[in-house]
């Protein structure tokens with residue numbers, strides 16, 4: 001951590017759609033002892049946001065404002081100002097690398113909500129080593145993508161180890177209930193990743209173990225079934241859009257655990273697959289076909305050109321009217337199978353992640369702030385010598401490009417207090 005850091009949290013991108021939701025989440029809990037700042041490129045927009053925060057939360061500590069762009073000097077100033085920097089400025093593959101570099105070099109902790117696993121691979125290759133040396137905890141993909149997948153897998157694996165004393169063979173993870181739509185920034189990111197990285201790099205970073213620091217002593221085992229099928233516990237399922245980025249992070253957690261906490265191994269055979277639950281086979285086939293068409297379409301420049309003109313523009317996104325989202329819980333479920341060969345049948349654990357106070361963007365704001373606060377907890381507990389390292393891999397490793405699950409019980413305890421329920425039980 002830079003010695004001069006006077007603020008606890010610096011939020012870069014507070015003027016954007018996700019950033020503004022995140023700023024309000026921080027403001028709601030900002031007690032007098034929290035020192036924080038909102039940062040973005042436009043002084044006028046920041047001033048307007050500050051006034052709005054003062055109006056909405058008159059009895060809370062207001063943030064400072066920092067005007068910062070994408071240049072090296074701005075990145076260094078942001079990294080020097082806070083103990084932890086949260087960035088919601090994306091597409092990250094276009095705008096995000098300078099800030100990660102600055103935080104890694106300064107020893108400043110960093111959290112974001114990217115879902116761009118090819119960019120995260122880039123950040124690991126370039127800055128993991130530096131962050132390990134300086135003690136910066138750099139934790140990308142800490143939001144709707146890919147924290148639920150990573151935390152539920154962690155919880156399921158832990159429960160199987162505690163209940164059966166063995167590793168986990170596989171986790172089937174399913175988006176059980178979804179409400180709300182996508183922001184303009186998210187759609188722009190979807191198009192940018194293909195333009196920045198190209199198909200070859202995306203394919204390379206999409207191997208299940210591309211982000212893992214260790215490799216398996218046997219081939220990664222992919223599930224064999226039709227694109228739409230019925231799981232005995234999770235219902236009718238089809239592969240889901242977030243499957244590849246989420247798997248990359250879950251398998252990095254697997255690899256980091258193998259490397260640094262082998263007594264808590266997920267299991268040598270461990271594999272992760274993600275689906276979306278659908279009402280019936282017909283809906284499943286329609287969703288699968290839509291995803292297939294989108295995945296091919298996005299590779300074509302004319303498709304991207306047209307899509308950029310007809311869909312939601314950057315800066316806006318789905319309504320955050322609380323009442324609009326009361327119709328459903330945001331929920332994921334997972335089934336983990338114990339890696340046993342005792343001839344007594346399969347032993348399984350059911351995991352879940354539930355949030356019923358808003359949509360994917362509300363959850364994103366909550367997750368990145370609670371991850372940032374968890375990182376500060378880890379830092380404080382390490383300095384006081386009270387951190388239980390067996391409960392927090394990030395604390396044990398001490399720095400590097402890590403994962404949401406590496407924050408372990410420190411993160412889960414915080415989430416539980418704010419209404420995000422992550423559970424696992426024997427089936």
Ligand SMILES: NC(=O)c1ccc[n+]([C@@H]2O[C@H](COP(=O)([O-])OP(=O)(O)OC[C@H]3O[C@@H](n4cnc5c(N)ncnc54)[C@H](OP(=O)(O)O)[C@@H]3O)[C@@H](O)[C@H]2O)c1
Pocket residue numbers: 012013014015016017018019040041042045068069070088089090091092095113114115143144145146183184185186187189190314315316317360361364
């Ligand atoms: N994977 C997930 O779970 C998840 C969830 C939510 C969001 N996200 C990601 O978060 C990112 C932001 O999404 P969003 O919908 O909030 O986007 P947005 O509304 O377009 O906001 C983007 C932010 O970046 C800033 N920005 C854009 N270009 C910039 C530049 N050249 N220099 C400095 N700042 C710049 C914007 O500043 P101005 O206000 O000045 O334009 C704004 O603050 C996207 O990459 C999206 O994919 C991911």
